[in-house]
Amino acid sequence: MRPSRLPRHAMDASFWRDERVRAVAAQVLAFAAVVAVFAWLVTNTAANLDRLNIRLTLGFFDERAGFNILQTPIPYDNNSTYLRAFLVGLVNTLIVGVIGVILATILGFLVGIGRLSSNWLLARLATIYVETFRNIPLLLQLVFWAEAVLTLLPRAQQAIELPFGATLSVRGLYLPAPVAESALLWVGVAFLAGIAAAYLLGRWARGRQARTGQRFPAASVGLALIFGLPILTFLVLGRPLAWEPPVLQRFNFTGGIPIIPELAALVLGLVIYTAAFIAEVVRGGILAVPRGQIEAARAVGLSSGTTMRRVIIPQALRAIIPPLTNQYLNLIKNSSLAVAIGYPDLVGVFKNTVLNQTGRAIEVVAITMAVYLFISLAGSVFMNRFNARVAIRER
Amino acid sequence: MAPRNFVRTEIIPAQPPPAGTLGPLAWLRAHLFSTPANAAITILAVLFLAWTIPPLIRWAFVDAVWTGENREACVGAGACWAFVRAKFDLFMYGQYPPAQHWRVNVVGLLFVAGLVPMAIPAIPGKRWTVLYLLVVFPVAAFILLRGGMFGLTDVPTTRWGGLLVTLVVAVTGIVIAFPLGVLLALARRSRLPLIRVLATGLIEIWRGVPLVTVLFMASVMLPIFLPSGVTIDKLLRAIIGIGVFYSAYMAEVIRGGLQSIPRGQYEGAMALGLSGLQRTWLVVLPQALTISIPGIVNTIIALFKDTSLVLIIALYDLLGMIQSATNDSNWAVAQVPASGYAFAAVIYWALCFSMSRYSLFIERRRAAGRPR
Numbered sequence: 001m002r003p004s005r006l007p008r009h010a011m012d013a014s015f016w017r018d019e020r021v022r023a024v025a026a027q028v029l030a031f032a033a034v035v036a037v038f039a040w041l042v043t044n045t046a047a048n049l050d051r052l053n054i055r056l057t058l059g060f061f062d063e064r065a066g067f068n069i070l071q072t073p074i075p076y077d078n079n080s081t082y083l084r085a086f087l088v089g090l091v092n093t094l095i096v097g098v099i100g101v102i103l104a105t106i107l108g109f110l111v112g113i114g115r116l117s118s119n120w121l122l123a124r125l126a127t128i129y130v131e132t133f134r135n136i137p138l139l140l141q142l143v144f145w146a147e148a149v150l151t152l153l154p155r156a157q158q159a160i161e162l163p164f165g166a167t168l169s170v171r172g173l174y175l176p177a178p179v180a181e182s183a184l185l186w187v188g189v190a191f192l193a194g195i196a197a198a199y200l201l202g203r204w205a206r207g208r209q210a211r212t213g214q215r216f217p218a219a220s221v222g223l224a225l226i227f228g229l230p231i232l233t234f235l236v237l238g239r240p241l242a243w244e245p246p247v248l249q250r251f252n253f254t255g256g257i258p259i260i261p262e263l264a265a266l267v268l269g270l271v272i273y274t275a276a277f278i279a280e281v282v283r284g285g286i287l288a289v290p291r292g293q294i295e296a297a298r299a300v301g302l303s304s305g306t307t308m309r310r311v312i313i314p315q316a317l318r319a320i321i322p323p324l325t326n327q328y329l330n331l332i333k334n335s336s337l338a339v340a341i342g343y344p345d346l347v348g349v350f351k352n353t354v355l356n357q358t359g360r361a362i363e364v365v366a367i368t369m370a371v372y373l374f375i376s377l378a379g380s381v382f383m384n385r386f387n388a389r390v391a392i393r394e395r
Numbered sequence: 396m397a398p399r400n401f402v403r404t405e406i407i408p409a410q411p412p413p414a415g416t417l418g419p420l421a422w423l424r425a426h427l428f429s430t431p432a433n434a435a436i437t438i439l440a441v442l443f444l445a446w447t448i449p450p451l452i453r454w455a456f457v458d459a460v461w462t463g464e465n466r467e468a469c470v471g472a473g474a475c476w477a478f479v480r481a482k483f484d485l486f487m488y489g490q491y492p493p494a495q496h497w498r499v500n501v502v503g504l505l506f507v508a509g510l511v512p513m514a515i516p517a518i519p520g521k522r523w524t525v526l527y528l529l530v531v532f533p534v535a536a537f538i539l540l541r542g543g544m545f546g547l548t549d550v551p552t553t554r555w556g557g558l559l560v561t562l563v564v565a566v567t568g569i570v571i572a573f574p575l576g577v578l579l580a581l582a583r584r585s586r587l588p589l590i591r592v593l594a595t596g597l598i599e600i601w602r603g604v605p606l607v608t609v610l611f612m613a614s615v616m617l618p619i620f621l622p623s624g625v626t627i628d629k630l631l632r633a634i635i636g637i638g639v640f641y642s643a644y645m646a647e648v649i650r651g652g653l654q655s656i657p658r659g660q661y662e663g664a665m666a667l668g669l670s671g672l673q674r675t676w677l678v679v680l681p682q683a684l685t686i687s688i689p690g691i692v693n694t695i696i697a698l699f700k701d702t703s704l705v706l707i708i709a710l711y712d713l714l715g716m717i718q719s720a721t722n723d724s725n726w727a728v729a730q731v732p733a734s735g736y737a738f739a740a741v742i743y744w745a746l747c748f749s750m751s752r753y754s755l756f757i758e759r760r761r762a763a764g765r766p767r
Contacts, residue, residue, distance in 0.1 A: 027589040034593060041620045048619050119433045120426035121440045135747035136740045137700035139707075140714055144740070147721065148733035333605035340707050347607055361615045369604045369612070376603035 045362070060360055061086070067353050069344045071260055089349030090371065096266055096345060097332045103271040104331060105324075108278025115283050126279065133276040139337050141273055146265035146341040153261075156248060165245030166256075173259040174246035183240035187230045194229035198222030262343035266335065274331045281327060285320035286312060318387075325383035329376050336372070346371060455737070466728040475726075475734040482720045486738070489556015489711055495548060499559055502536045506566070514753065516760065533570070552630040556711040558742065564634055564702040564712065569695055571638025576645025577684075581675065583646065584653050594646075601643035606701055609640045614708040633705045641698045648694055652687030653679065685761065692754035696747050703743075714739055 049055070061083040068078050069088050073095060076088045114126035133141070151170060154160060159169035165176045198221075205218035234240070246256030289312050297307040338345040350368055415421050427437040458473025462480070469475035479486070488496055509528040512518040540563070543549035555563065582594035601609070613636030617627065627635075656679050664678040684691075706715030717735040720726070 023587050027587045030587075030590050030593065044622050045619050048623055051623060117436070118426070118429065119436050119440075122436050125440055125443075131748065132744070135696070135700075135744045135751065137703040137714070137743055139703045140736060140739055140743060143714070143718060144733070144736040147718075148736050151732070152729055336605040336607040337704070337707075339607060347605075347611075361619065365608060365612050365616055369608045372605055372608065373600065373603040377599075 054360075057363070060363075069349060070342070071258075071263065071344055085349055085353075086346075086367075089344060089346040092343070092349070093332070093335055093338075093345040093347075096263065096270065096335045096338065096343070099267055100270045100274065100331050100335065101328050103267065104274040104278055104327075107271060107275035108327075109282050111275060112279035112282030113286070115279060116286060130276045130279050133272050134280075138269060138273045138334055139340055142265060142269040142337055142341050145268045146262065150261045150265055156253060159248070159253075165243065167246055167248075167253060169253075170261065171253060171258075172261045173264060174253045175257040175259065176243040176245045177256050179242040179244050181240035181242070183237045186237060187234050187240075190233035191226070191230040194226040197229075198225045201225065260343075262338070262341055265341055266338050266343045266345075270331055270335060274327055274334070277327050277330070278324065281320055281323045282316075284323075285316040285318075288319040289315045321383065321387050325380060325387075328383075329379050332375055332379070333372060465725045466731070469726070469728045469730050469734075471730070473730065474737065475728065475730040476738075478720075478726050478731050478734055479738045481726075482717075482723075482735075485720060486557045486713060486716050488559050489716055490554040491550060491556065491559065492548070492554070495542070495550060498539045498542070498547065498550075502539050503562075505532055505535060506562075516757075529570070533567075552628050555630065557716045558713045560630070560705070560710060561699075561702050561712040561714075563630070564637060564705060565699045567634045568637040568641060568698055568702065571634070572641040572645045572694075572698065573691075575639065575642035576649055577680070579642060579646035580649035580653060581680075583650055598643045598646050601640055602647070606637070606640050606704055607707055609636045610704060610708050612636065629708075630710060633708060633710055637698065637702065637705075641694060641701075644694050644697070645691065648687050648690035649683060651690060652683035652685075655686055656683055688761075689754045689758050692750055692757075696750050699747060699750070700743065713742065 062081050064079055064081060066078050067085075069076060069085065071092055072088050073091045074084075074088060076084055111126045111129055114122050115130065117123050117126070153168060153170040156169045156171045159167040159171075159174075162168055167174045198218075201222055202218045205216040209215055244255055246253040246258070293311055293315065294307060297311040298304075302310065335345060336347040339348045342348070347368060350364060415424070428434040453473070455474050458471055460469050460471060460473060460475050460477050463469060463475075463477035464481070468477050484493065484496070488499055491499060509524060509532050513521065513524045513528060518524075538544060539547070540555070540559075541550060541552070579594050579598055582590050583598060585591050585594070610633060613632045614629065617632050617635075621627070660678055660682065661674060664674040669677065702712055703714040705712050706718060709715075711719060717739050721732045721735050
């Protein structure tokens, strides 16, 4: 049918029925709506700030903070600037993030593999662990550790004595601090030399096996080199490392490495909670390896250990890494709950105290969100790269 | 001459199974002591249980204090359930006037009356149940809880607390997050680049920041963003924060479902002459949503657990109420915090665990109808 034979109203309507016209119109409308909402918010904000006589500025960063922080991994006192306080909070967040990620990975892998164990009791215990801690809010677990458990510890005067001079009390866990003598440098050198020797040994062993088919226990000898060389050096040099135990003052300890109870509660809660999720990720990843792979590996005569290392784990990792990344990022984001139990992380330092002191809500909240957003995006970019490297390359 | 062939003419009686493959002992050997390493693990696990379970039982039941008026009852080493009993109403209703508690209970019953027919697949009339849950129930619940009309006393939200606030935040948060999540997921899958970019940006920003900062933003910055004179209830601000935050997570789950719909479904719908909206609403979305039910329930569980974060902006949900009650000087003894938090843990756990079991049930039910 020719267009000219169409009734007149159909011709008119056809303009709006054109997909391209509609696509452009929809996008223009959506964009206009977003711009309008944004403009409305900005005008409101500007009017409110005007009325309250506030100007957006980061000038307060250079002012004296004037408050103390519970845990200062970098030099800080109450004469430092707000910028310094911000950095202290950031470092505190990263400390929790790093410790938490390492411990949660170890515990999560153990529990996840435990759930698949042929040992009935172990599998049940792992299941109970996962189902218990996954279904209780993290915040509840944090306040439980901080307010119900760690407060039951004895006072500093009756601190529990642990081996090597460490003490555990309501003031926290105090570890002896290592005091290194200059000769300790050689132990580090020996460690690096051990790694290099193990690497060369591995290359030589692989080459020999490829040529002659003879195997060499490169893994165990390599491990012995990496750890044996530094230990040997350490003993030969007459143990150039002293331990300085914490000393009890009137109410608290000085010296040593303090782990404040807030940090302990935060790490404990985060690790136990996140490990439950990591365990499920690991279990899912291992179950995702087709049974045929395992059967084929056994059929070509690989031992069960080699099957695990060379067949199951490399394939399981492909399924594990993306969700594992999410769990790591969740752990770091969740560490912001520190604010509820008084650990001075980024949110605790910056938002609670700085916001209360300066009243600069917009700047403070925006900076805090930007930091987390940056960590999240950087984390996912890094893991995507890593994932691309281990992904299956199909022909 | 002896027959060359032997054909058995009678059935030989069944023999008992080889010793050691049946019975409890064999089970033990197969499941707990199959190898030396397994035996070692079993022994370690039993030692672990022996180390943890008896003290726990002693704390929670044997040494526990069940009745008492104040801290003097709870000086022992057992759990202080007397504290939970004394504060039970506070944990459930917060400062809601005791004479009006029936209103909260009625709302609870109305909710269950909608939830049960919704959750059980065999009950027909899902369309009406959805209508009831999305329209009738919220209006009725708001009128009953808030009051100030139809002769009901006005109860401002500042007096709400405990489990009531937890459930109000959770349910309202889900009601905001779900439709918003569907919209965001569709927008992110749109052919139109501008809409796709806007949706992607929004989703990634919300997913990149912790909920705590979003709640802070809702409580501190929202008043600055709105025209002066407009105030939003503090509870509502928290709900908006949680709802918008979780809509991004919901969107990602639903997007996964949308991606798993084969192209043929779109093309088939197109061949039938359905318009774009009809294609989405009648063909694609119903299938995508059914596929993503487990993910949606997981997001709902996460949202439910995260309602506890409202205590950080000084709202008194179940956890917040318990935390503030443990500071009561009448009950200042060592066992009170552990008892209160254990009580909260049991409630949260029971609700989350049953939700996750329900999601598993739906998953299995769906898998049953499909070829493997």
